[in-house]
Amino acid sequence: MNKKKIFKLAKGFRGRAKNCIRIARERVEKALQYSYRDRRNKKRDMRSLWIERINAGTRQHGVNYGNFMHGLMKENIQLNRKVLSEISMHEPCSFKALVDISRSAFPGNKKAELPPRKEGLAILV
Amino acid sequence: MACRRCLKALTRHAPQVLQPSSQSLQPLKSHIQFHSLILQRLTRIWVPRFNPQFFHSHDFSSQSKRPSNSKFTDDEDNASGSGAEDDEETSEKEGEIDGNEERDIGNASGSVIERAYSVEEKIKEAADIGYKVTGQLQRSDRVFKPYEPVFAIVQIGSHQFKVSNGDCIYTERLKYCEVNDKLILNKVLLLGSKSQTIVGRPIVPDAAVHAVVEEHALDAKVIIFKKKRRKNYRRTKGHRQELTRLRITDIQGIEKPGEPSYGKMEKASEKMVEKVAVAA
Numbered sequence: 001m002n003k004k005k006i007f008k009l010a011k012g013f014r015g016r017a018k019n020c021i022r023i024a025r026e027r028v029e030k031a032l033q034y035s036y037r038d039r040r041n042k043k044r045d046m047r048s049l050w051i052e053r054i055n056a057g058t059r060q061h062g063v064n065y066g067n068f069m070h071g072l073m074k075e076n077i078q079l080n081r082k083v084l085s086e087i088s089m090h091e092p093c094s095f096k097a098l099v100d101i102s103r104s105a106f107p108g109n110k111k112a113e114l115p116p117r118k119e120g121l122a123i124l125v
Numbered sequence: 126m127a128c129r130r131c132l133k134a135l136t137r138h139a140p141q142v143l144q145p146s147s148q149s150l151q152p153l154k155s156h157i158q159f160h161s162l163i164l165q166r167l168t169r170i171w172v173p174r175f176n177p178q179f180f181h182s183h184d185f186s187s188q189s190k191r192p193s194n195s196k197f198t199d200d201e202d203n204a205s206g207s208g209a210e211d212d213e214e215t216s217e218k219e220g221e222i223d224g225n226e227e228r229d230i231g232n233a234s235g236s237v238i239e240r241a242y243s244v245e246e247k248i249k250e251a252a253d254i255g256y257k258v259t260g261q262l263q264r265s266d267r268v269f270k271p272y273e274p275v276f277a278i279v280q281i282g283s284h285q286f287k288v289s290n291g292d293c294i295y296t297e298r299l300k301y302c303e304v305n306d307k308l309i310l311n312k313v314l315l316l317g318s319k320s321q322t323i324v325g326r327p328i329v330p331d332a333a334v335h336a337v338v339e340e341h342a343l344d345a346k347v348i349i350f351k352k353k354r355r356k357n358y359r360r361t362k363g364h365r366q367e368l369t370r371l372r373i374t375d376i377q378g379i380e381k382p383g384e385p386s387y388g389k390m391e392k393a394s395e396k397m398v399e400k401v402a403v404a405a
Contacts, residue, residue: 031348
């Protein structure tokens with residue numbers, strides 16, 4: 001019975017690890033340990049991904065991530081990074097409104113210049 | 126830390142040292158308090174009939190017990206601490222004297238008294254903590270509208286969701302609501318449409334998101350496996366998290382594009398007039 005469970009968890013493993021019980025048991029135990037650890041890592045990774053996306057979205061409007069979050073905290077806007085990244089991807093107008101609020105709240109970026117617009121392949125056409 | 130714990134223990138035992146006679150009276154006291162709690166809803170005259178001596182020892186024990194509850198992390202103290210907090214919330218409505226007695230009873234037998242309160246007020250308070258208010262059960266209402274290009278960011282517990290009409294979200298298990306219950310989520314942080322964005326600081330007042338509870342389900346099973354190599358230590362455990370699935374039906378608090386209210390009223394009135402004319 002335990003062997004059946006091990007083989008069920010060992011589906012998709014490479015080589016003899018999916019067929020032979022001695023090797024499969026080791027690999028499955030290692031896989032379960034990794035999944036325990038990575039359930040905690042996933043939270044960290046997702047947060048850093050959201051921060052990257054927010055950073056990219058705000059730099060398009062000439063504000064960097066640190067000043068943007070500082071402005072939001074000053075205005076007592078309690079949106080978390082997950083929904084901020086979703087807004088920056090799917091709702092550009094609302095995101096620009098948030099960036100403007102942050103820029104007016106935290107004066108460090110008022111004189112910041114927008115990054116120079118890159119001209120893409122449209123020139124060749 | 127150890128010094129703080131000694132101090133708290135000293136202050137806890139100080140009143141008992143100072144008033145050794147009250148030790149024998151304490152079980153009697155708790156008994157009387159329990160009865161008063163039961164009779165509280167019938168008559169509130171019980172309260173001032175207590176001896177002032179009892180009140181003074183009340184205050185000592187309640188004040189000194191509170192910090193000890195916050196320090197220790199046993200299960201009983203957690204339950205009694207949470208019971209104390211909830212009783213404090215209700216005590217603000219009912220008066221300080223009642224609150225003191227409730228706190229002491231809560232410390233004595235924590236979870237039992239919480240359930241006695243969970244009939245009306247507790248449900249509403251817990252719903253406010255989770256930012257939902259249960260509406261009516263759904264019968265044959267037409268609640269499901271077609272998609273509208275309006276979104277809202279709503280907070281439930283500690284999780285925030287970007288929702289739109291017709292969405293389905295999974296949240297932590299919401300107590301005090303059953304399947305086919307209408308909910309109103311009133312902690313709305315941001316509303317957006319094609320032409321407007323309303324940003325709340327932190328929440329938007331007078332904004333509401335209507336939702337219907339679809340099901341109370343369990344998540345997929347996760348296997349928790351711990352192993353220390355070469356030390357003969359291996360533990361396996363399974364876990365299924367309890368979830369609630371909500372279907373978002375309506376977002377209120379923002380003008381929706383494509384449905385001007387005045388234009389619709391005029392058209393409806395014209396149609397009504399035409400129909401009446403035809404019938405006549």
